[in-house]
Amino acid sequence: MLNKLYSLCMPRSGGASDSSETPVHRYPSTIERGLTDCAPPNVGTVYDALLYRLGQEPDKTTMGRRRVLGISERTHPGSSGDEGSGKKWSYFRLSDYEWMTYREIAQLTREMGAGLAHIAGGLAGARVAIYAPTSREWTLCMLSCYSQAMEVVTAYDTLGDEGVVHAMNEAEACVAFVKADQMPVLDRIGSRLRTVKAIVYYSDFYGMPKAAEAALERVRGRFQVLEIAELRQIGQQHPRDLHVAGHGDTALVMYTSGTTGPPKGVLVAHGGLLSICGAIHELVPECIDYEADRVLSYLPLSHVLAFFVETYCLYSGIRIGYGTPRTLTEDNVEGCLGDLRALQPAVMLGVPQVWNTMRASILRQVVRRPWAVQQIFHGAVELKTWLTYYGLPTGLLDRVVFRQTRQGTGGHLKIAITGGAQVNRHVQKFIAATICPMIHGYGLSEASGLVSVQVPGDVTLGNIGPPVPSVEIKLVDVPENGYFARDGRGEIWVRGPSVFQGYLNNSAMTQEVLTKDGWLKTGDIGEWTPLGQLAIVDRKKNLVKLAHGEYIALEALESAYSNSKYVSNICVCADARMTRPCAIVNMDSASIAHWAAEAGIAYGSADELAANPDFVGLVYDDLAAAARQNNLHTQELLASICIDPELWTPENGMLTAASKLRRADIQKHNKKRLQDMYAHM
CATH class of the missing domain: 3.40.50.12780 (ANL, N-terminal domain)
Structure with a gap:
């Protein structure tokens, strides 16, 4: 080696x-x-990848999902111990994984594809926007589009109203595929969607919430609205021959989760995705059991990382099992195992x-x-x-x-x-x-x-x-x-x-x-190892020159300081007035409670503890140890820190859908903490 x-x-x-x-x-x-430009033997599009595996193992199972058998709610006591002051939390009882065969997937996507082509007017290259979380239905819709040479527009389910409007309008999507509980979003933005003719929806993990039911009726007044089973019925009534795109045709208009400005539509070709599959196939066969091994799919399929891995799994026969971030472990389920232990990926x-x-x-x-x-x-x-x-x-x-x-x-x-x-x-x-x-x-x-x-x-x-x-x-x-x-x-x-x-x-x-x-040109700075x-x-745009003229790389420092056991996430802050950076440390409430108990520090609330000098000092000392462990230079050592006890997520706008920091939003959210920290630096 x-x-x-x-x-x-x-x-x-x-x-x-x-x-x-x-x-x-x-x-x-x-x-x-x-260079590799396809997957062997000469498989050049995403739907051809499915057809290739269908020809090899038509009755092999993949794309497993779990049904919700029940949902219960419990109120967790707040930090004061008062039951009424806590948050309500949902616990899910889930079925075992239920699977589809390649034969069933091919039949279903051919029928759904015919239905999509019918409502889109039969236009090859017509675009379907998928605005939904990762699920079996997401992948089935994607494959259905590709059975009729339609293009997929990806929009993160956490993108927000303006981002969704921008993506669907710029891409001129004619159909939107959504999860039922996102109907209120379509209700709010429906009048601003210029090209969407039809909405196809499915009810899955949470069923159909009451707010979604009310929004659905209003959306019906503006668009043709179909449940996924109805789309399949239309396809059965109006069958079509397969019409698979070419190697160089666009597969995805993928809207990236930019940290600033509107999202950009990246045009990704079928051949590009299958060249990646061919590359992976050269690297991994010795360590994969294609008959027995499974991959857990829970990251956003609207992100290219999850998408190309799932494409490779469909091509190679590795079983895909779907999960959600909420149900990966036993923390939010009852009477069953979490997705990780149930699937055993x-x-x-x-x-x-x-x-x-x-x-x-x-x-x-x-x-x-x-x-x-x-x-x-x-x-x-x-x-x-x-x-x-x-x-x-x-x-x-x-x-x-x-x-x-x-x-x-x-x-x-x-x-x-x-x-x-x-x-x-x-x-x-x-x-x-x-x-x-x-x-x-x-x-x-x-x-x-x-x-x-x-x-x-x-x-x-x-x-x-x-x-x-x-x-x-x-x-x-x-x-x-x-x-x-x-x-x-x-x-x-x-x-x-x-x-x-x-x-x-x-x-x-x-x-x-x-x-x-x-x-x-990637914008990332690299070096070759021996x-x-x-x-x-580094990254070109995240280099900051300090007051004494030295540069520091914010992302590299965040990676180094993430080695601290106290850090759920961290945002390093610096500008030309400073000689050393400072940081906002993000900790979830469970971590705060645990580490405070370990240190014997009493507190009444997470916000109170986040400002406790003893607790802040405890976290700062561990960050200093992480700096020593990573051999950071003097100008890279943190001059001060503050703690944000509200977990940063895409849902609250602190992270992109790909879990990258939204620096401006994080700093705006912590404006008072930052001002206090700057005053004492």
């Missing part, structure tokens, strides 16, 4: 001492044969916030044990990391020390995949030791979701692996930020079959990021 090169330089591709760019790197197998995707939360949950359990047991646990993490690095067996540690942590995720996880942002290397090491190997990937919508990923078996930390077989990468000078190719650093440029076609109706912005010879892996160093 120590002598393996994960990527190689293309001959005669630059990199001289005076060059403004590094040599072009590729995955070793593609140096001679060229072999592969799980997550953004860094998921892994930070999982690590914090494990640590909360560890600190309740005797001091000697805590030392054994942490020593076992270090020992397993060392053994794994040198390829030595770790079965005894897994059975004795980490059995309980592994069982919490179902006990069958082989690979944890993290993406969406940079995960802290210490968090990656912790998850790899206590649960399963974690591989770090890097991608963006403009590259069909995947640019580089650690190869299974690569146990190094702090990198995002080599270029996947569908792309080539070079690093280009960013002189204004002090990054030069001669030092092996620069902006990451990507080229290959998976690079996008451009932004919808925005040629100026397309030209800003896409060169004439096909290079995508083994040919890529590491993320």
Whole structure:
């Protein structure tokens, strides 16, 4: 492993001492044969991926979901102990997973596709906006569109009224597919939708709320409204032959969750997605049991990470089981297992916030044990990391020390995949030791979701692996930020079959990021490791110059400080007036209650505790320890912190739907706390 090169330089591709760019790197197998542009054997569209698996295993099951058998509500007491002062919380009783065969999926999507084509006037390339959370129905609608060469417009179910109006109008969607409880949104914005003719809806996890029932009647007065079963009936009454798009045709108009400004419509081709599937298929077969393994789908399918993974699963035959963030564990279910333990997945995707939360949950359990047991646990993490690095067996540690942590995720996880942002290397090491190997990937919508990923078996930390077989990468000078190719650093440029076609109706912005010879400028700063892996160093737009002229990278610091056990999320703040940054630390109320009890600090409310100097000092000291652990420089050390006890989520506008920080909104929400903190810096 120590002598393996994960990527190689293309001959005669630059990199001289005076060059403004590094040599072009590729995955070793593609140096001679060229980049991967489809999935074998020559599968080039998403619906062809389904048809390929249908031809191989028509009666194999996939796309499992759980039905809600009952919902109960309980009121949790507030911090004062008064039952009436707490919040109501829903608990779900769920069925076991229920599955569909590929034969059933093909039949259903062919009929639904015929129904969609009928109500859209039979126009090839007509667009259907899917405005719904991740579910089996989401995927069935997507496949139905592709059975008739229709394009899918993705809109996060947390996008908000203005974002939804912008996406549907700019993409000229003619049909909107929604979950029933989003009818009030369509009721509010319906008069502003210029091209939508019909609404197709489904009732799933929560059924049809009363507010949605009332809104549904008003929506019926403006649009043709169909329940999903009615759409299928129309397709049965007006059957059509399959009409599958071409390799180069648009599959997705994917509206990215920008942190500022209106969302942009990224045009992703079928061929781009299937080139990613072909690349994955070259990297993972040795560690996947395609007959038995399962993947848990709970991240937003409107995000490219979840979408391309699900496409690969449909193509390769890995079973997909759907879950929700609320029901992953037993915290919000009763009389049944959470999704993780019920499905027992072999592969799980997550953004860094998921892994930070999982690590914090494990640590909360560890600190309740005797001091000697805590030392054994942490020593076992270090020992397993060392053994794994040198390829030595770790079965005894897994059975004795980490059995309980592994069982919490179902006990069958082989690979944890993290993406969406940079995960802290210490968090990656912790998850790899206590649960399963974690591989770090890097991608963006403009590259069909995947640019580089650690190869299974690569146990190094702090990198995002080599270029996947569908792309080539070079690093280009960013002189204004002090990054030069001669030092092996620069902006990451990507080229290959998976690079996008451009932004919808925005040629100026397309030209800003896409060169004439096909290079995508990612805006991320990277460097090459000695083994040919890529590491993320910075992001061009998140560099801040401090008062003494030194630059700091906000996202890199947030990744480092996320190693603190107290951090659910963190927003580092700095400007040119400051000599050191400060930070807003986000902690959920359960974490606050636990750590306050551990420290013996009494409090009456979460807001009160967040301002308690003893508690703030406790958190600050742990952040300082995280800084030392990550070898941060003096100008990167936090001068002060404040604590926001309201958990940041996409629903309250503090995070994007991809769980990235909305800095301006977070700072506006914490304006008073920031002012108090600045006054004492």
